[in-house]
Amino acid sequence: MLSKFPCFHCQVRKAGICRTLSDEHLSQLASTMVQRHFAAGSEIIHQEEASRVFAIVLSGTIKLSRVLHDGRQQIVGMASTQDTFGELFSKVSHDSAECVTDVTLCCFPRKRFEAFLNSHPELQHQLLLRAMDELDQARQWMLALGQKGAEEKVATFLLWLWEKQSHPAKTQSDPDEIFLVECPFTRGEIAEFLGMTLETVSRQFSKLRMADVIRLPRTKQIEITDLHALRQLAEQDRSSTSSR
Amino acid sequence: MLSKFPCFHCQVRKAGICRTLSDEHLSQLASTMVQRHFAAGSEIIHQEEASRVFAIVLSGTIKLSRVLHDGRQQIVGMASTQDTFGELFSKVSHDSAECVTDVTLCCFPRKRFEAFLNSHPELQHQLLLRAMDELDQARQWMLALGQKGAEEKVATFLLWLWEKQSHPAKTQSDPDEIFLVECPFTRGEIAEFLGMTLETVSRQFSKLRMADVIRLPRTKQIEITDLHALRQLAEQDRSSTSSR
DNA sequence: CGTTCACTTGATCGGTGTCAAGCCGGGTGG
DNA sequence: CCACCCGGCTTGACACCGATCAAGTGAACG
Numbered sequence: 001m002l003s004k005f006p007c008f009h010c011q012v013r014k015a016g017i018c019r020t021l022s023d024e025h026l027s028q029l030a031s032t033m034v035q036r037h038f039a040a041g042s043e044i045i046h047q048e049e050a051s052r053v054f055a056i057v058l059s060g061t062i063k064l065s066r067v068l069h070d071g072r073q074q075i076v077g078m079a080s081t082q083d084t085f086g087e088l089f090s091k092v093s094h095d096s097a098e099c100v101t102d103v104t105l106c107c108f109p110r111k112r113f114e115a116f117l118n119s120h121p122e123l124q125h126q127l128l129l130r131a132m133d134e135l136d137q138a139r140q141w142m143l144a145l146g147q148k149g150a151e152e153k154v155a156t157f158l159l160w161l162w163e164k165q166s167h168p169a170k171t172q173s174d175p176d177e178i179f180l181v182e183c184p185f186t187r188g189e190i191a192e193f194l195g196m197t198l199e200t201v202s203r204q205f206s207k208l209r210m211a212d213v214i215r216l217p218r219t220k221q222i223e224i225t226d227l228h229a230l231r232q233l234a235e236q237d238r239s240s241t242s243s244r
Numbered sequence: 245m246l247s248k249f250p251c252f253h254c255q256v257r258k259a260g261i262c263r264t265l266s267d268e269h270l271s272q273l274a275s276t277m278v279q280r281h282f283a284a285g286s287e288i289i290h291q292e293e294a295s296r297v298f299a300i301v302l303s304g305t306i307k308l309s310r311v312l313h314d315g316r317q318q319i320v321g322m323a324s325t326q327d328t329f330g331e332l333f334s335k336v337s338h339d340s341a342e343c344v345t346d347v348t349l350c351c352f353p354r355k356r357f358e359a360f361l362n363s364h365p366e367l368q369h370q371l372l373l374r375a376m377d378e379l380d381q382a383r384q385w386m387l388a389l390g391q392k393g394a395e396e397k398v399a400t401f402l403l404w405l406w407e408k409q410s411h412p413a414k415t416q417s418d419p420d421e422i423f424l425v426e427c428p429f430t431r432g433e434i435a436e437f438l439g440m441t442l443e444t445v446s447r448q449f450s451k452l453r454m455a456d457v458i459r460l461p462r463t464k465q466i467e468i469t470d471l472h473a474l475r476q477l478a479e480q481d482r483s484s485t486s487s488r
Numbered sequence: 489c490g491t492t493c494a495c496t497t498g499a500t501c502g503g504t505g506t507c508a509a510g511c512c513g514g515g516t517g518g
Numbered sequence: 519c520c521a522c523c524c525g526g527c528t529t530g531a532c533a534c535c536g537a538t539c540a541a542g543t544g545a546a547c548g
Contacts, residue, residue, distance in 0.1 A: 066387045070483040074390040076383035089373060094380050121365040124372060129333060131375040136338050138382040139320035143310045145389040146318040146439025150536065187495065195390025200536055202496055219494075219545080239314040394504070431527065441505055446528055463513085463526080 005030050012106070016056050016082045017126040025120065032112045036105050044085075044097040044105075051093040054086040054113045060103030061184050064095040065192065075193040077134065080164075084130065088114055101184045145195045148235075153194040154204040155234035158214065162224060179224040180217075208233075249274050256350070260300050260326045261370040269364065276356045280349050288329075288341040288349075295337040298330040298357045304347030305428050308339040309436065319437040321378065324408075328374065332358055345428045389439045392479075397438040398448040399478035402458065406468060423468040424461075452477075 005027040007013050018026055035058070038044055045051065047067060057079050064077035076095060079085045085105065087093055108116075117124050144156050161181050183190075187198040187205075194201065208214045213230050215223040224230060249271040251257050262270055279302070282288055289295065291310060301323050308321035320339060323329045329349065331337055352360075361368050388400050405425050427434075431449075435442040452458045457474050459467040468474060 064383075066383060068387070068391060068479055070481040072391040072482070074387040076386050087376070089376070095383065118365075118369075121362075121368065124365065124368060125362075128368060128372045128375060131372060131379060132331070132333070135375060135379045135382060138379060138386065139308075139310060139339065142320050142382065142386055142389055143312070143318040145386055147312060147316040197537055198495080199497085199538080202494095203536090206496070235312055237314040238316070430525095442527080443506080443529085444504060446526095447504095450528070 006033065006035075010058070010106075012056060012058055012082050017084060017123065017130065018056065020122045020126055021120070029108070029113075029116055032108055034107050036107050038099045038103040038105070040099050040101050040103075042099050044099065044103075045093050045095075047094065047096040048092050051087050051090055052110050053107045054088055054110045055084065055105040055107040057081055057083050057085055058104040058106050061100040062097050062103055063100050063185075063189065063193075064097050066095055073192050074195060075189065076138070084127070086110065088117070088127070100189065150196055150200050150204055151207065152234055152236055153196065154190075154201060154208070155230050157190060157194055158208075158222065158224065158230060159234050161222070162227075177227070179227065181222045181224060183220055183222050250277065250279075254302070254350075256300060256302055256326050261328060261367065261374065262300065264366045264370055265364070273352070273357075273360055276352055278351045280351050282343045282347045282349070284343050284345050284347075286343050288343065288347075289337050289339075291338065291340040292336050295331050295334055296354050297351045298332055298354045299328065299349040299351040301325055301327050301329055302348040302350050305344040306341050306347055307344050307429075307433065307437075308341050310339055317436050318439060319433065320382070328371070330354065332361070332371070344433065394440055394444050394448055395451065396478055396480055397440065398434075398445060398452070399474050401434060401438055402452075402466065402468065402474060403478055405466070406471075421471070423471065425466045425468060427464055427466050 005023075007018065007026055007030050013019060013026075018029075021029065036055075038060075040060075044062065059081055061078060061080040062085060063075050064079065065073050065075045067073045079097075085097065087095075088110065117127070144153055148156060158181070161183055162179055165181055166179060185193070187201045191198040191201045205214070205216070208230075209216060211229070213224070213226045213233070215225055217223060249267075251262065251270055251274050257263060257270075262273075265273065280299075282304075284304075288306065303325055305322060305324040306329060307319050308323065309317050309319045311317045323341075329341065332354065361371070388397055392400065402425070405427055406423055409425055410423065429437070431442040431445050435445045438445065449458070449460070452474075453460060455473070457468070457470045457477070459469055461467060
């Protein structure tokens, strides 16, 4: 019976790349699937290591990063629920992947998944859209890394977190509304994300808190109390005589 | 006769995404194609503008960039011969595109191209590989933008230029070989590329020249006289007591 | 109740940005 | 052919942002 196949009750199926597949095709793909769990802090794969699996994230958050010989590290991507993980058509992984929280993955042998892809162009189309979207995000991030100052970077990061969580349709909202954002990252991780040090990140958080733009009710949680101000801070105008 | 269709003598056809198509399919696609020329310095499309064409670059170099309200600008990508240009499946362009040199494009109406894509999965596969490759490059670039210092960035940029030009099979070569690299970019553009100012770029060029790592025979040309040193400079070790 | 790890805050230093001259080379017109 | 001009480049002086080094604080957990 189809009702027994593992994806049947899966939440991700509503929105992940698998949503385009019929029950029949999906159960066919699922026959090679294995669920795996990883603890927070564990490394799933290391830069340059052979890439043998492709996976869909069922829960948790993964950070993708690249390191220099001396240990300097840059986070270059994130994957959380519904996102995919792993590089197709590549013998080795270009990034290291580490779990920010506990993570559950829905893993497929890479070769098998690639073969399946060849016979399912609509799935390949989904992957193309996703790759283009990730490219867009990466480029937006480059703009921040290359051009923005510390305050702007942190404000941009908070907005990015907020946009990732506040599900769509939040385009126009009450100016004084307060938004609670979950932030599973440490200051150090935010720093690696933004190309700065954890001390500078911390200072910027303090500054935002004192300016009543955000509150920090507890670690891992951030309240945005003045979204409008945050948006301005994320892209300050440095052309004319600056305001301070 | 097929011999009359415009791609017949096209050099790009050997390596561009169109190489996977048969003469027949290609001539079918080519029926909607228009060649267009752009002068150096001209803007092909502006950030947020409706994206109506998809194109293959026949000759020249294009820079893709994103700007902040106050004019700060970050180059986020490049396209030269054989690369594609334009965003598919997106109403607007996320980047601005400006010609670094004179450029010739092979343009297709975007919608038409997308439709053609649906019936040609192998072409879509080429685009997926290309998107993943661009994502990889963007992330490598993020590592440089976020973590590297001025000297490392410039060295990295020169290596990147060199790799893009020195056609493959140059893996192992004479340690004292001298490489001539064409650089169509101004100091200002290199700066926008690397997230720094043109003055700092210039200073680093001077430093490399005085260290006999490069020579600058004329504008737009760079000679790499010590590839090994350049590679070391591109990824210095800052962990232990630094060497200077 | 104590240990530990993440975070905060302070003081100092250095790398880059900024502002400001000068230089060089290519193109134009006398 | 030379003089001039202009844009891109180089070089210098200085200021400032953010990295670094160093305590100190707070909260989660055994």
